[in-house]
Amino acid sequence: MPHVFLEYTSNLTDFEPDNALLRINHVLVASGQFAAEFDIKSRATRVETFRVGTGLTVRGFVHVKLALLSGRSPQVKAQLSESLLAGLQELGNWPSSVEVQLSVEVVDLDRESYRKALL
Amino acid sequence: MPHVFLEYTSNLTDFEPDNALLRINHVLVASGQFAAEFDIKSRATRVETFRVGTGLTVRGFVHVKLALLSGRSPQVKAQLSESLLAGLQELGNWPSSVEVQLSVEVVDLDRESYRKALL
Amino acid sequence: MPHVFLEYTSNLTDFEPDNALLRINHVLVASGQFAAEFDIKSRATRVETFRVGTGLTVRGFVHVKLALLSGRSPQVKAQLSESLLAGLQELGNWPSSVEVQLSVEVVDLDRESYRKALL
Numbered sequence: 001m002p003h004v005f006l007e008y009t010s011n012l013t014d015f016e017p018d019n020a021l022l023r024i025n026h027v028l029v030a031s032g033q034f035a036a037e038f039d040i041k042s043r044a045t046r047v048e049t050f051r052v053g054t055g056l057t058v059r060g061f062v063h064v065k066l067a068l069l070s071g072r073s074p075q076v077k078a079q080l081s082e083s084l085l086a087g088l089q090e091l092g093n094w095p096s097s098v099e100v101q102l103s104v105e106v107v108d109l110d111r112e113s114y115r116k117a118l119l
Numbered sequence: 120m121p122h123v124f125l126e127y128t129s130n131l132t133d134f135e136p137d138n139a140l141l142r143i144n145h146v147l148v149a150s151g152q153f154a155a156e157f158d159i160k161s162r163a164t165r166v167e168t169f170r171v172g173t174g175l176t177v178r179g180f181v182h183v184k185l186a187l188l189s190g191r192s193p194q195v196k197a198q199l200s201e202s203l204l205a206g207l208q209e210l211g212n213w214p215s216s217v218e219v220q221l222s223v224e225v226v227d228l229d230r231e232s233y234r235k236a237l238l
Numbered sequence: 239m240p241h242v243f244l245e246y247t248s249n250l251t252d253f254e255p256d257n258a259l260l261r262i263n264h265v266l267v268a269s270g271q272f273a274a275e276f277d278i279k280s281r282a283t284r285v286e287t288f289r290v291g292t293g294l295t296v297r298g299f300v301h302v303k304l305a306l307l308s309g310r311s312p313q314v315k316a317q318l319s320e321s322l323l324a325g326l327q328e329l330g331n332w333p334s335s336v337e338v339q340l341s342v343e344v345v346d347l348d349r350e351s352y353r354k355a356l357l
Contacts, residue, residue, distance in 0.1 A: 001341070003203055003341075007161075009164065017287045018287060018289070020162060020289070021287070021289040022289055022292070023342070024289075025289055025291060026254045026292055029292055032199060033210065036291075037291040037293060037299065038290060038293060038295070038337070039291070039294045039338075040273070040289075040290065040291050040292075041288070041290050041301065041339065041341075042288060042289045042290070042300050043245065043247075043285045043287060043289075044287040045285075045287070046287075047135060047162070047164075048159070049136045049140070049163040049165075050140065050161060050162040050163070051137070051140035051143075051144055051159075051161045051162075052157060052159065052160050052161070053142070053144060053148075053156040053158070053159050054144050054145055054154075054156045054159075055157060056147055056355045057157070059157065061160050063122065063160065063275070067343075074231045074232065075230065076229060077229065077232035078232045078234075080218065081230070081232045081234045082234055084234075085234045085235070085236060086346075087237075089220065089236060090134075091236075093313055094238050096224040096309050098236040099157070099237070099238075100237075101157075101160065101235060101236070101238070102175055102231070102236045102237075103120070103122075103160075103233060103234065103235040103236075104234045104235070105186075105228050105232070105233050105270040105355040106152070106229055106232040106233075107229065108229075109343050110315065110343065110346075111344065112312045112315065112316060113312065113315035113318070113342075113343070113344040114319065114341070114342070114343050114344075115163045115316075115319045115320055115322075115323045115341065115342045116323070116339060116340060116341040117296065117323060117326075117327060117338065117339070117340045117341075118338075118339055118340075119327075119332050119337075119338040119339070125241075126281065128281075128311075142344075144337065144338075151319040166268070166281045168255045168256060168259070168281060168282040168283070169279070169282070170256070170258065170259035170262075170263055170278075170279060170280045170281075171275070171276060171278065171279050171280070171347045172259055172267075172274075172275040172276040172325070173260070173263050173264055173267055173278075174261060174275060174276060180279050180318050181278065182241065182279065192345065193350045193351065195349065196348065196351035197350060197351045199351070199354075200351045200352065200353045201353055203353075203354045204299070204354070204355060207355075207356060208357075211281065213357050218276070218356070219356075219357040220276075220279065220354060221353075221354060221355045221356075221357070222239070222241075222279075222352070222354040222357055223352070223353045223354070224305075224347050224348065224352050225348055225351040225352075227348075
C-alpha cells in the first residue's frame with residue numbers, strides 16, 4: 001500500500017500514462033504519508049470502451065483511485081485527493097475537441113485483513 | 120460520479136459492450152438520482168483470463184460495479200442495482216453453451232475526499 | 239460472489255495467470271466459506287503500464303482483491319487473505335531480476351444492494 005489505479009479514455013491521444021504515474025508517485029512521496037517510496041504501487045489502464053452520459057458530445061475522462069490502509073483522517077484523504085487532482089491538471093496535453101473530466105477518489109484498504117510479502 | 124465499471128468474459132461472444140453501456144447510462148438517467156447526464160462515466164472491460172469456480176462446465180459472467188457518492192439510502196441503492204440487473208438481462212444474445220452469471224454491486228465513493236474537475 | 243480480481247505486472251514473464259486463478263479458487267473452496275464452487279468468479283489482468291515507487295530498481299507486483307458479501311468476521315477475512323497470500327507465494331517462478339511485491343486485500347460487497355442472476 002498505497003495502491004493507485006489510473007484509467008484514461010482512449011480518445012485522450014496525447015495522454016502519457018507513464019509520465020502520469022511517475023508524477024502521481026512523486027506527489028505521494030512528497031505528502032510524507034508513506035514510510036517507503038517502494039510501497040507505492042501504481043498502474044494505468046487505457047479504457048477503449050466507454051460512454052460518458054447519454055449525449056452526443058465527444059467526452060473522455062481520467063479517473064484515479066487511491067487505496068490506503070484504513071485509519072487516515074478525512075483531512076489527510078482530502079489533501080491527497082486535491083494534490084493528485086492538481087497533478088493531473090498540470091499534465092496538460094488535453095485535446096480541445098474532447099470534454100475531459102478528471103476525478104480522484106480515495107478508498108480504504110481494510111487494515112486488519114490486508115497482507116503482503118516482499119520476495 | 121457516478122462511475123460504472125462493467126466486465127464481461129470473452130466467451131460471451133455476442134455481448135455488445137457499447138450497447139450495454141448506453142443502456143446502463145439511460146437506466147441511470149431515468150432513475151432521477153443524478154443531476155447531470157454527463158456525470159455518468161461508464162467503461163467496459165473484456166475479461167480474457169478468468170475462472171468461474173473449480174468445475175469443468177463452461178461458464179462466463181457479466182459484472183457491473185456502480186460507484187456512487189456516499190449518502191444514498193439502502194433502498195435507492197437496491198433499486199438502482201435491480202434496474203441495472205434488469206437492463207443486463209434484457210440485452211439477450213447469451214450463448215446457450217455457456218452458464219452465464221450476471222451480478223451488480225453498488226459501492227460508495229467517499230464524499231469528503233472525492234474531487235473532480237471539468238476541463 | 240465472491241469475486242476475485244488479480245493483477246500482475248508484465249515483467250513477471252513466467253507468471254501463469256490461469257494457474258494462479260485455479261489455485262485461488264481451490265483455496266476459496268477449501269476455506270468452507272462459500273456455499274457453491276460456481277459462485278467464485280475470478281479474473282486476472284496483466285498490467286502493462288505501472289510504476290512502483292520512484293526509484294530505478296526493477297520492480298513488479300501481484301495484487302489480489304477478494305470481494306465478499308458483507309458480514310464475515312475480521313478473523314475469517316484475515317484467514318482468507320493469508321491463505322491467498324500463501325497460495326501466491328507457492329506459485330514460484332519469480333524472476334530473480336525483479337523485486338516482487340505480493341499483496342492481498344479483502345473488501346466487502348454491500349449485501350443489501352448486491353443482485354445477481356443465473357441465466
